[in-house]
Amino acid sequence: MVYIPSSTYRLQISPEFKLEHARRILPYLKELGISTVYAAPFFSAKSGSAHGYDVTNPHQINPEAGTLQEFQELAKEVQELGMGWLQDIVPNHMAFSPENEWLMDVLEKGPQSEFYTFFDIDFNHPDFKGKVMVPFLGEPLEKVLEQEQLKLQFTNKGFCISYFDSNYPLNLAGYETLLNQVAAKAETEAAGAALKAKLHHLQMVTESDIIDGEGWKKAIAELHQTLHLHKELQTALKQVLQSINSDQNKLKELLEQQYFILCYWQDTEKQMGYRRFFTVNELICLAMERKDSFDKYHRLIKQLCDEKLVQGLRVDHVDGLYDPDTYLQRLRELAGEEVYLIVEKILEGEENLPDYWPIQGNSGYDYLAWVSNLLTAQDGEEKLTNVYQNLVPDAAPDYEDLVFEKKRYILEHHMRGELQNLLRLLQTSNLMPQEQPEEQVREALTVLLAAFPVYRIYGSSFPLPEGALPVVDKAFAEARRRAPQSEAALMHLRSLFEANEHEDEERKKQKLYFVMRTQQFTGPLAAKGVEDTTFYNYNRLIALNEVGNSPAIFSLSREEFHERMKYKLETYPHSLNATATHDTKRGEDARTRLFTLSEIPDEWEKQAAQWMEIAEKNAREVKITRNDLYFLFQTLLGVMPMDGNVDDTLIQRLEEFLPKALREAKANSNWTEPNEKYEDALKGLTKQLLQKDEAFMASFKPFFKRVAHYGxxxxxxxxxxxxxxxGVPDVYQGCEFWDYSLVDPDNRRPVDYELRxxxxxxxxxxxxxxxxxxxxxxxxxxxxxxxxxxxxxxxxxxxxxxxxxxxxxxxxxxxxxxxxxxxxxxxxxxxxxxxxxxxxxxxxxxxxxxxxxxxxxxxxxxxxxxxxxxxxxxxxxxxxxxxxxxxxxxxxxxxxxxxxxxxxxxxxx
CATH class of the missing domain: 2.60.40.1180 (Golgi alpha-mannosidase II)
Known part of the structure; x- marks a missing residue:
């Protein structure tokens, strides 16, 4: 029988909150009434990671948070208390970091690495010619070389290219070049011969198709020892390193021999050589559709299930996987029938989870949306829309138009490389229409991706599952409405989503591959275009701008809410009911305050207009836009502690949050080129209003008190x-008290469990x-x-x-x-x-x-x-x-x- 939690409590396991800390609060959670601890990823991650989604080694528990033995002891205590453990896992991506030894193995050994096909890297990309794109330089390579920021080094792990704190390993060809140069500079033949023997040993280790990782490490260790023991070799090595590091051409020539290409981080906005998580260069995706990749990645996860240390698994970003259907079938087989399985999934509007997945449900964003819409007054929609347009005349009049615009913006400015890769896939698969120019097909593909109404569709064979084609047709209908001039190219693209009985198997295979590949990018595009851009631009009622929710659905009647609850009971009755997560834009109790504005739009308009007037009088050199002010006032209503006390901690939290919000909006600042002058102006204005402007606080506090009471x-x-x-109720850490937090990392602040x-x-x-x-x-x-x-x-x-x-x-x-x-x-x-x-x-x-x-x-x-x-x-x-x-x-x-x-x-x- 599958384990069903009575309730879950989400804990952010991290270097600051270790397994030991989790163990200490178990009696409290039991007394609170929690049945199941729900833990953020606790596998090895980048040093200091506060969230755990940048995994570097899924085969061990993060040493900064604890050990496997500690978790085994902890799991025993959990079960003795009659509780269970739900573990978050991250099968879509890992950290692109020198700390990721599996990825560094690919950079070092190329096609001979056992992990060569483990990551979702495009080795056929024409711009990288079989090499791995490493986009972490602060400037283009030529400038970095000119400034001598790259250094060739030799450490106990071998030769590497060092860029500040990052070391990228050299391949065997680099060793041959360098060690022969060192041997040539050795003062005695014996020393040179000893070094050449080590080089020969390295060459022997690499003779097989797949290099033995342990054999390579041992050979490198022996090489390091040889160089360490012979002082004349140390001297020769220093001379060779200095000679190359002082000569840009030599260093560049060495770089050209490697299995990787170092490049400027902003290059990924135009070209991409690997699939990344959303637009985050530092997270590289996995080829999880490969059975060997699945088995390799899930080794420890399988052990946790086999030893019954965990009773449930939560799959992060299932939409990023090439084939979620097959992945979930494999995960169910691996975990066993008793394990509670849920997926992190954003559902849009009337969308439902596929009913054939072997899971218990999702992580609760849909419930968050439903209860939010229930608490928003239906009568307030038109009035709040008018208030927004009255006070912010340049605000986008239509939300759906803004969504399309921002998704297109992301495609054209931040995901051009991904778009080009899909276009090239059409070409290499012979799926490109012969009669249309490439630019027309590019435009059609751009509009189609931006018009997709959900994160993605599913299916790993033709015909696609029931329910998928209506979504596809909706996307194409919207695309034709947006770009009637692309009708012919869009019709061709539409033909790729179905198989024709007269087509040969190879063409059907190519079409299906293209469809499934596009679905790995419609999700990231929606996330970046909607959650991380539109949600910071469309400020009519920011409490609805939430993960899993949408301003497009303003409210639900009681009857509509009841219908959704009955449907949930019939389909996935054990999905989580979430009201706060590590991904939510603002705290669950901040949102309920803001819902009150839908009940009192006239009062809100009066107050907001007055505050705008005060704020604009405070403007100094930089004028803050009305849209940003409108966002700020709602933010202040949500984040303020109930007693209305403004202290330095609150100011600091806002000063950390506001630049992030502005950069996400990409209107007056952005991540690529931050407008710090504008950001500082907004921070300064906020501090001025809260700590020095008596007129503002005299107006703000009475209204805040009213909203806070109903909130x-x-x-x-x-x-x-x-x-x-x-559903299964989920309590996010600390939310047994009022939750007025802002977006991550504010919602990961330490929790005072002793007081609770x-x-x-x-x-x-x-x-x-x-x-x-x-x-x-x-x-x-x-x-x-x-x-x-x-x-x-x-x-x-x-x-x-x-x-x-x-x-x-x-x-x-x-x-x-x-x-x-x-x-x-x-x-x-x-x-x-x-x-x-x-x-x-x-x-x-x-x-x-x-x-x-x-x-x-x-x-x-x-x-x-x-x-x-x-x-x-x-x-x-x-x-x-x-x-x-x-x-x-x-x-x-x-x-x-x-x-x-x-x-x-x-x-x-």
Missing amino acids: WLSSLTQTLLKLTCP QQYLQEIRQQEKNDPQQLHQQLLQNPADARVKLYLLSKTLHLRRQMQELFSKGNYLPLTVIGSKENHAMAFARHYQGQWCLVVVPGLLASLVKEDELPLGEQVWGDTSIELPADLPQQWQHAFSQEEVKAEQNKLSLSTLLKTFPVALLTAES
Whole structure:
């Protein structure tokens, strides 16, 4: 039977938070009610990596975070506590770094490396002629050589080209050249002969098709020892090194012999010799479609599953893989039927996960979008759109047009190399239309990729799976609308997505390869064009600019939300329910604050206009655009601590965040050519407004207080829904307190677990004495976040007690009637005689004042929930432990929400 978590808790394992730290908080997580630790990648990564996605060796646990033995002991403790472990794995890419010994083996040995086909490197690329592109020079190679920044060195690992802290290994041809020169300079024949013997030994080691890695290392070690023992050889070596390092032509000639080409990092915006993660040069992708690559990479992962050290795996960026279908089948076979498997997957709009994948679901971005849209007022869409256009006249009027524009911008300015590689693939596969010029086909391919409505389609054979072709047709229809002049070329490209029965097998194979290759780039293009560009430009309501969500879907009605929950229950009932992740743009509770703006657009317009006027008066030499100001004001509303206190830490966090936001937007600054003057101006303005401008703070604080009040109440709704809707609730580290974080790395700040443990124990003790008095204390002091911690822990424990109900129970929407029926939502879960009933409030700004709570009869009056006849009439309140009885098949909200803003009831039939 597959392991299904009752809940997960995401931990960022890193050099700052080691396995030992995770072990220490296990009792706290158990007391909190968590069933499963959900860990970020903990395999060897680049030194100091805070996130673990830049893996350098998947065969060992990161020494900076712990050891395999430590994890084995930790896993034993986890299981003794009745808990499980869900491990994040990264099969799409590894670090492009000298610390990646597998990749350096390719640079050193070329086709004779056992890892030659392991990485997704285009050895047929005409610009690199069978060599590996190494794009990490700060300037073009000629300038780097002129400035003598490259050095030939000899270390205990052999000869290498050194560029600051990076060393790139020389191949055997380089050894032959250099060692013969050293031998020639040796003062005695014996020393020269000894060195030539070592060279001969190296040549013998490399005689086989695949060089024995251990034999090579041993030969290099012996060579190093020989050079170290003979002083005259050391002197000769220094002379040779100095001779080459002082002569640009000699160094260049040596570089031309290597299996790699050093080049300027910005060259990757025009040409690409390997597949990278998104547009990150430092992450090189893997050829995971190869069975030998799969087996090699997953060796430790298989051990973790075989030894039952982990109960689940989360697959990072499944969309980057050439063949996700086959990969997931192999992973299921490797992991076994009992292991919980989920994938990280962005779903667009009405898109659903392929129903044939052998997995339990995804990592929860779709749920994050649904609950966000539920909490956004439908009536606010048109009003907020008008407010945005009124205050920011040059803002993009149409979101979808902006998405297309930015995706095209990314293709033309940052992924031109990837585009050219796809175009060349058409040529080498004889799939290029004969009658159209190359430029027309390039334009058609550009428009098609930018018009793709989802991250990618799936399928590893023709015909493509059901559901894929409608997406393809939608993409081509949009492409034809955008570029009618490319009709002929687009029609040809469309023909490649299906096989013709009259075509030979070779052509079908080439067409399928092209289709699957394009799908490895539509995802990165969407991520960079939408998440990392459009989301920082379209600022109507930035809380919707979130991973997995989209401003294109402003809100969901209660009925639409219910339909999605029922669909989830039918398809992937054990997907995660996430509200915060390491990828989210802002904290889960910052978003609920901003959703309030959709309820009070008129007040927001008045305040934002006033703040813009104040900000523009503060402008010095550099004028900040209105779009950036509009973004800033929403950011401040989201990030401000509930007490409104502005300290140096908050200023520092904003100063780190704002340049990143500006560079992602690529409007007034960018990563390639940062406009530091503009960035500094925005940082200076922010500090001025928060710490020195009394007029701004006098206007800002009252409005902030109002938004913050409704925000934390909405957060309770968001929390309870996450914990009780179909799916497995995930708690991101530290989010048992209010989460007002900004995008990574702000959301990876250290978590004070001692304080959380202290608060949890205090709550437990107070609850034993008087639950209702505890409710009053929690609600009177929301700033300390104990109210969220209480709700989370109470519901998590109930989930564990009623795990089958929440894992397998059906989902029944319930009808709310009465004068405040539009301000509440209710549903029930039911499984084999067990019941729970959930009630949450909404649209709070028009329900209660900013100093009131949505409690009791004075708020809810005659509002009640209609119970179908087959539902129990006797219920127990999970928070107050009071018995609640229905009257005439109705439950009064005045009773259910008497002491706490959300309600969770249980019953048995």
